[in-house]
Amino acid sequence: MIKLGKNIVEVTGLKKRYKDFEAVKGVDLQVEEGEIFGFLGPNGAGKSTTINMLSTIIKPSDGIAKINGYDNVKERDDVRASIGLIFQESTLDEKLTANENLMLHCKFYNVPKEKREDRIQEVLEIVDLSENRSKIVETFSGGMKRRLEIARGLLHYPRVLFLDEPTVGLDPQTRNHIWEYILKLKEKAGITIFLTTHYMDEAEICDRIAVMDGGKIIALDSPEQLKSDVGGDIIEIATTDNQQAKQKIEDTYQTTVNESSEGKLSFQVKEGSTFLVEFVKNFDIPITTVNLRRPTLNDVFLQLTGREIREETASKHERNKQSMRGGR
Amino acid sequence: MEGIYAIWQRDIIKFFRDRARLIGSFAMPFMFLILFGSGMSGAMSSMIGGSNAAGPLADFDFVEFMFPGIIGMTVFNTAIFSALSVVQDKEFGYMREILVSPMSRTTIAIGKVLGGSTIAVIQGLMMLIFVPFIGVSISFMMVIKLIPVMFLVAFAISSIGLLIASSLKTSQGFQMVVQILIFPMLFLSGALFPLNGMPAWMDFIVKINPLTYSVDMFKKIILQPDQMAPALREAMGLDLSVFNHVITFSQEILVVVAISAVFVVLATLKFSRSEG
Ligand SMILES: Nc1ncnc2c1ncn2[C@@H]1O[C@H](COP(=O)(O)OP(=O)(O)OP(=O)(O)O)[C@@H](O)[C@H]1O
Numbered sequence: 244m245i246k247l248g249k250n251i252v253e254v255t256g257l258k259k260r261y262k263d264f265e266a267v268k269g270v271d272l273q274v275e276e277g278e279i280f281g282f283l284g285p286n287g288a289g290k291s292t293t294i295n296m297l298s299t300i301i302k303p304s305d306g307i308a309k310i311n312g313y314d315n316v317k318e319r320d321d322v323r324a325s326i327g328l329i330f331q332e333s334t335l336d337e338k339l340t341a342n343e344n345l346m347l348h349c350k351f352y353n354v355p356k357e358k359r360e361d362r363i364q365e366v367l368e369i370v371d372l373s374e375n376r377s378k379i380v381e382t383f384s385g386g387m388k389r390r391l392e393i394a395r396g397l398l399h400y401p402r403v404l405f406l407d408e409p410t411v412g413l414d415p416q417t418r419n420h421i422w423e424y425i426l427k428l429k430e431k432a433g434i435t436i437f438l439t440t441h442y443m444d445e446a447e448i449c450d451r452i453a454v455m456d457g458g459k460i461i462a463l464d465s466p467e468q469l470k471s472d473v474g475g476d477i478i479e480i481a482t483t484d485n486q487q488a489k490q491k492i493e494d495t496y497q498t499t500v501n502e503s504s505e506g507k508l509s510f511q512v513k514e515g516s517t518f519l520v521e522f523v524k525n526f527d528i529p530i531t532t533v534n535l536r537r538p539t540l541n542d543v544f545l546q547l548t549g550r551e552i553r554e555e556t557a558s559k560h561e562r563n564k565q566s567m568r569g570g571r
Numbered sequence: 572m573e574g575i576y577a578i579w580q581r582d583i584i585k586f587f588r589d590r591a592r593l594i595g596s597f598a599m600p601f602m603f604l605i606l607f608g609s610g611m612s613g614a615m616s617s618m619i620g621g622s623n624a625a626g627p628l629a630d631f632d633f634v635e636f637m638f639p640g641i642i643g644m645t646v647f648n649t650a651i652f653s654a655l656s657v658v659q660d661k662e663f664g665y666m667r668e669i670l671v672s673p674m675s676r677t678t679i680a681i682g683k684v685l686g687g688s689t690i691a692v693i694q695g696l697m698m699l700i701f702v703p704f705i706g707v708s709i710s711f712m713m714v715i716k717l718i719p720v721m722f723l724v725a726f727a728i729s730s731i732g733l734l735i736a737s738s739l740k741t742s743q744g745f746q747m748v749v750q751i752l753i754f755p756m757l758f759l760s761g762a763l764f765p766l767n768g769m770p771a772w773m774d775f776i777v778k779i780n781p782l783t784y785s786v787d788m789f790k791k792i793i794l795q796p797d798q799m800a801p802a803l804r805e806a807m808g809l810d811l812s813v814f815n816h817v818i819t820f821s822q823e824i825l826v827v828v829a830i831s832a833v834f835v836v837l838a839t840l841k842f843s844r845s846e847g
């Protein structure tokens with residue numbers, strides 16, 4: 244199944260149109276074997292749409308995507324056999340046991356009969372669910388269900404695992420666990436992992452990130468590189484009069500100041516620590532808090548688009564989706 | 572091939588796991604047989620045979636008459652509602668797990684139709700539990716004959732169900748369409764009362780109703796009309812004829828096979844084209 248050549252995913256000019264709306268406006272990228280590649284972007288950026296095209300769920304309107312050397316449209320079934328998929332929404336059969344869900348998957352994907360038992364044990368071990376093998380999935384917690392889905396996605400030994408928002412709607416502790424499993428996967432199975440997220444801390448774990456907004460990739464690099472491209476440090480302040488302060492900083496230092504929802508002003512400077520001393524000394528509007536920090540991926544996004552990714556609203560939105568689904 | 576088996580197997584496992592559905596499936600036939608059947612039997616007998624009937628018409632027993640119809644109704648309801656699982660899989664997301672696998676859409680569609688048909692046969696056979704209470708005599712040979720006929724009927728109706736399910740996105744929508752379809756099909760099939768002396772337009776509906784032929788096959792197996800007095804046979808509406816030609820058992824099989832073939836193809840095409 245393994246085709247040699249270092250790029251396991253190759254995409255050129257990929258587009259998706261829905262009637263008069265273009266959800267993905269031309270995406271180009273290459274992903275190397277064994278890489279963890281992330282799509283980071285706000286709601287509606289086109290992350291799911293892109294991942295759905297790469298995983299053959301929807302047909303691209305234009306452009307070419309190749310996975311494991313196979314064309315996504317012309318050799319769809321070969322692509323499907325080479326990939327594992329974990330969707331943003333759960334796709335387990337909750338009336339069945341974990342074992343039944345896994346066994347059916349083996350049959351759908353033609354995993355040889357004599358290998359099924361070993362594989363099921365193996366993937367359950369990776370996600371720590373061996374004890375729960377014969378329990379009905381309905382009785383699982385959200386995190387257990389997610390882990391079971393990841394295990395199921397691995398059963399047919401995919402070359403590339405696609406994860407659309409793998410940790411959405413989960414508590415921080417469970418999120419960390421899921422990440423441990425994902426990293427373990429990379430080490431143990433050497434598979435390529437392709438994921439989307441709008442959590443900054445998750446994006447940090449990736450080898451490379453494509454920042455997506457409005458259907459386009461607006462930056463693509465390693466998290467470190469992206470952050471150092473911002474240049475310098477970030478100063479965050481709160482004042483008694485943010486409006487006036489914003490105006491003043493922009494006029495004095497010829498820079499753009501962003502105001503966050505929590506009422507903080509942030510802007511970037513070259514030499515943070517030396518700048519800060521002078522700045523506080525000379526600034527005549529009373530400052531209530533001040534903070535100097537290294538840029539985060541949020542700053543990267545802020546600099547590229549002038550907007551924040553808005554983790555809060557995004558996760559709230561997701562939780563709604565989650566609870567609607569929970570109501571079955 | 573294994574894909575078909577897997578899709579089928581999932582439906583069977585879920586059927587036996589769902590106790591409420593299993594028990595609930597007895598409710599409707601039970602009510603029809605006991606409340607409707609026994610309640611109406613006096614009225615029916617006097618309508619057919621006159622209040623103090625003599626001769627062959629005195630043998631008319633309404634509950635016995637209804638029994639093959641009840642089996643038909645059960646097979647029909649179960650088969651058509653089995654396609655509800657297709658809509659539910661879309662709603663609950665499992666359909667994506669199925670659709671993104673390397674299995675072909677035809678495999679999935681056939682697996683679903685076979686799953687629905689099998690469950691319908693099992694439910695139909697479960698109706699035989701009523702036999703001792705209603706005084707029909709059913710031989711082992713009859714049961715052996717019933718099974719393939721039930722399966723054939725169920726296959727046709729499951730295909731119709733899948734065709735409807737592939738065109739709809741919500742369970743509510745599916746249930747509404749099926750309810751609207753079930754009643755005329757059931758009432759104009761001869762399952763619940765003899766269809767004699769109907770207006771021409773109604774008679775036409777009876778003759779294009781696939782259920783008419785299905786129910787008639789069950790009647791031919793269970794009631795054995797060829798051993799009845801002609802007058803009784805006629806009163807019970809057992810001389811189903813098309814264009815003044817009394818239709819035989821083998822011809823009925825052909826009709827249902829043809830209906831199955833048409834609808835399984837239509838359903839598979841529709842299912843293959845529907846967006847996951
Ligand atoms: N089937 C569809 N028909 C029309 N528009 C669609 C369809 N699917 C997605 N879109 C639109 O395409 C855009 C991108 O959606 P997509 O689901 O890819 O975003 P996303 O980046 O995954 O967002 P989220 O973080 O909310 O998951 C959105 O504006 C969405 O409304």
Ligand SMILES: [Mg+2]
Binds near residue numbers: 291292331407
């Ligand atoms: Mg998405």
